[in-house]
Amino acid sequence: MTAAEKIVPAAAEPLVRARNVHKSFGENEVLKGIDLDVMPGEVVVILGPSGSGKSTFLRCINHLEAIDRGSIEVDGEQIGYQLRGGRLHKLSDRAIAVQRRKIGMVFQQFNLYPHMTALENIIEAPVGVHKQSRKEALAYAMELLARIGLTEKANAYPRQLSGGQQQRVAIARALAIKPKLMLFDEPTSALDPELVGEVLATMRDLADQGLTMIVVTHEIGFAREAADRVVFMDGGVVVEQGPPDVVLSNPTHPRTRLFLSRFIQGN
């Protein structure tokens, strides 16, 4: 099943609904009104030049960054806030932590726990946060390790793994909480070129299995093969979006064209 053939029911509610999202760091306004819906099962790849705000937007979705204006909803819940009695209330840190538990995240720098083995990394959140039994979590962790082809590295510490292997373990760690939504923040940008392929292959498998994914990346090839929709951001706004073959092959906006031409030259 290719990405384009995936059936998304027209009447379904979006899993992620971002409206007029603004974010500034001091004087610097990084997001200038982002609107984006992501449907369940959809794979959205966000492309754009450095400093376009794409990573910041991704980090706003699970409230690693607080937004200044607008709203973000995930699975029908507004992130960081709650509407009660006709007024919007800021949620406590603890309540925000609970909201984050259905969102998996993969970081550019992997951020595996260095003092724990691959297996311990994977079961940490299921056992400690989601209160699964250790036995159940271990069984699922081994299943995930088998899926990413790293069964024999279960007891290796992150330092003993290559960058690509670390990032695959980080993906398994995020999957272990059975997330409704997966966020990928430039997952291959810290990797040596020859290790990028194995991580992208793992991500492509997930896309084929119908997981809802938002991926910030520079990998145009991945966008072309795995994305249902490509979103091109520049200067803190969404410049253009649509199916990959349209946006990547026939971009309408000059800034998209410029960005893509640079990439094709670069490759």
Place this chain on the structure above:
Amino acid sequence: MTERTITPSIELRDVVNAHRPIEWGRWLLWAFVLIVAANFAWIVARNPNFGWPIVAEWFTADSILKGLSVTLGLTVVAMIIGTAIGLVLAIARMSNDTLFSSLAGLFIWFFRGTPLLVQLIFWYNLSTLFPEISIAIPFGGPTLASWNTNDLITPMTAAIAGLSLNEAAYMAEIIRGGLLSVDKGQVEATDAFGMTRGRALRRIIIPQAMRSIIPPTGNQLISMIKATSLVSVIAMSDLLYSVQAVYNRTFEVMPMLMVAVIWYLIITSILNVGQGFIERYYARGERGASDANVRAVRVEEPA
């Protein structure tokens, strides 16, 4: 490359076969230092003023062992309380809440800024400032409970209060430094997984901070053992006080001090070994701790 292709000249150039020059200068220096050390030991051993038979006689005397146990007990209790309060202070100091961070800052400022000896005397003489300690409604409301300060403050409680509050101030800074040394990405990962602050600290942040907390804490523990000797001024019979009690009667000052010196050295040596073990435990998963294993694992990889 196979054996056969190695020409004699390349074999000669193999660094494995290199001839290492004998370092005469280094060997001479070693010999010189060893001779001086042996000579010094010989002089000390034969010097009657050290009174070695008296050292041996008192080394395991009851009063000395009792003093030793007080020293060890005080060290352990003060260190545990000090570290616990220090951890709370470190977290408060790093908090975004100005109230918590400035209260912790004030505590650290005061207890690091005054001599430990003064703090001990202050606690011991607390009753001169506050003859009574009571729990009451503020601004002259009814009293709920009340104690006589002299009943609360014994040499033991004054020593524990003085040592552990002073220790807490130093441990707070050591722990804060350790927490700051942990990569920000680790905090982000715990946030993204919806961990509570407490769990993130306990499972992820503190275990990683331990690597930089342990060495200075070992230092603190060793200086704490010696700092406990200050409690002799408030009539607490620790190791040094017990030794002084003996030489005040017998006038064998030097031999009795040697008893204390040897005991202090024995304790600190044991602690050094323990510190090594703890450091190795918290270095697991780190480069250098298992470099050989890393290489062994890497070789098997199909690239």
